[in-house]
Amino acid sequence: xxxxxxxxxxxxxxxxxxxxxxxxxxxxxxxxxxxxxxxxxxxxxxxxxxxxxxxxxxxxxxxxxxxxxxxxxxxxxxxxxxxxxxxxxxxxxxxxxxxxxxxxxxxxxxxxxxxxxxxxxxxxxxxxxxxxxxxxxxxxxxxxxxxxxxxxxxxxxxxxxxxxxxxxxxxxxxxxxxxxxxxxxxxxxxxxxxxxxxxxxxxxxxxxxxxxxxxxxxxxxxxxxxxxxxxxxxxxxxxxxxxxxxxxxxxxxxxxxxxxxxxxxxxxxxxxxxxxxxxxxxxxxxxxxxxxxxxxxxxxxxxxxxxxxxxxxxxxxx
Numbered sequence: 110x111x112x113x114x115x116x117x118x119x120x121x122x123x124x125x126x127x128x129x130x131x132x133x134x135x136x137x138x139x140x141x142x143x144x145x146x147x148x149x150x151x152x153x154x155x156x157x158x159x160x161x162x163x164x165x166x167x168x169x170x171x172x173x174x175x176x177x178x179x180x181x182x183x184x185x186x187x188x189x190x191x192x193x194x195x196x197x198x199x200x201x202x203x204x205x206x207x208x209x210x211x212x213x214x215x216x217x218x219x220x221x222x223x224x225x226x227x228x229x230x231x232x233x234x235x236x237x238x239x240x241x242x243x244x245x246x247x248x249x250x251x252x253x254x255x256x257x258x259x260x261x262x263x264x265x266x267x268x269x270x271x272x273x274x275x276x277x278x279x280x281x282x283x284x285x286x287x288x289x290x291x292x293x294x295x296x297x298x299x300x301x302x303x304x305x306x307x308x309x310x311x312x313x314x315x316x317x318x319x320x321x322x323x324x325x326x327x328x329x330x331x332x333x334x335x336x337x338x339x340x341x342x343x344x345x346x347x348x349x350x351x352x353x354x355x356x357x358x359x360x361x362x363x364x365x366x367x368x369x370x371x372x373x374x375x376x377x378x379x380x381x382x383x384x385x386x387x388x389x390x391x392x393x394x395x396x397x398x399x400x401x402x403x404x405x406x407x408x409x410x411x412x413x414x415x416x417x418x419x420x421x422x423x424x425x426x427x
Contacts, residue, residue, distance in 0.1 A: 191230055192258045195363065195375040196265060197382040199223065200295055203249045208242060213264060215251060225255060225264040235269040244269060257363055278303075279330040285323050290343060292329060303333050303343040313348040326352040326410035352410035358383055359403045359421075362396065372396075372415070374404060387415035395423050 201217035216222040227233075227242065235244045245251070245267065254266040278301050280292040291302045311318035323329060328349040336342050350356060363382060364373035370389070375382050385406050396402070401422040406413040 189228075189230065191265070192256050192263060194257055195361075195380065195382060196254045196256050197363075198252060199225075199255050200252045201250075203245060203247055203251055205247060206242070206245045211242070213245060213251075213253075213267070215253060223255075223262065225253060226258070226261050227264040227267065231264050231267060233267045233269070236271055237268075240269075277330060277332045280328070282323055282325050282327045282329055284325055285320070287320060290323065290331070290346070292331065303331060303341050304336070305343055306336075309343045310345045311348060312345065318348055320346075322351065323348055324351060328408070350408040350413075352408060355405060355407045355416065356413070357403065357405050358385065358413075360401070362398050362400045362402055365396070365398050367392075372402075372404070372418070374402065383413060385413040385415050387418060391415055391418050393418060393420045395420055397423075 199215060199217055201215045201223075203213060204216050204222055205212075205214040207213070211227050213225050213227060214222055215225060233240050233242060233244060249269050250271075252268045252270060253264045256263045256265050278292060278294045280294045280301070283291040283293055283300060285291075288305055289302060290305055291300055293299075294301045305320060309320065311320055311323060313322055323346055330347045330349065331343050332345045333341050333343045358374050358376045360375045360377045362372060363375050364371075364384075366372075367389070370386055371384055372387050373382055373384050385404055387404075396418065400420050403419045403421055404415050405417045406415045408414075
């Protein structure tokens with residue numbers, strides 16, 4: 110028994126030592142399997158279920174540049190304001206329509222062609238029905254309300270007319286027989302013939318006139334109707350200008366073309382714009398677009414020719 114006891118103690122020591130070595134090797138293997146510089150794993154966060162009445166997340170959408178970050182949507186540009194000033198009616202035929210640059214070229218009846226621009230402020234009508242620029246074609250007869258818009262001329266209203274059903278006409282007298290009058294209509298470009306009778310009135314300078322005063326070459330506006338037989342009869346003739354007569358225009362300069370020797374005036378008395386030929390010596394040094402002027406001009410049967418040009422007020426800073 111005494112011999113067996115040392116042997117048992119030795120066996121116990123060997124078993125404990127072997128167990129310790131196995132634990133050390135296992136820990137070393139575990140350390141070797143971890144990547145260098147790896148952080149110790151944090152404890153897992155337990156999942157929490159959202160309450161049943163919680164609303165779903167909403168994705169914000171921006172429609173304009175002002176409502177969201179850059180690039181979130183196409184900006185909506187405001188419509189530019191309508192320019193201030195007088196409007197001028199131009200009648201003629203379409204020579205060209207540019208759908209890319211929004212330009213329309215109109216040749217007025219017996220006049221020089223004009224290039225007008227249109228945009229979202231413009232209204233286009235075809236026989237009284239509002240339409241788009243696609244309704245405008247080369248050769249169409251148009252009547253355009255124009256306004257000066259910076260350095261360009263804006264077509265505010267474009268009216269395409271396929272039939273002329275006017276109750277009045279304006280133009281230059283071709284003949285006057287005393288029983289019939291014929292004029293070249295400014296808008297349609299056609300000759301209009303009207304009967305004259307004892308009830309036809311003539312107004313010249315706001316005063317009653319005579320039929321004999323309405324000579325060929327005169328500028329007139331005529332209101333007409335029908336007699337019992339259905340014939341067109343002139344009811345009232347307004348004599349605007351007679352060849353050789355001198356007229357006074359007072360208003361603001363809307364256009365000044367030195368190359369053509371022409372000045373355009375928005376006349377205050379009748380709210381119409383007149384083109385007047387003028388020679389350079391008559392042009393005051395302070396004359397410019399926007400100036401208020403008084404112009405005396407003679408009508409020679411074709412155009413107004415200035416006899417004098419006086420600036421009453423220079424253009425303001427605006």
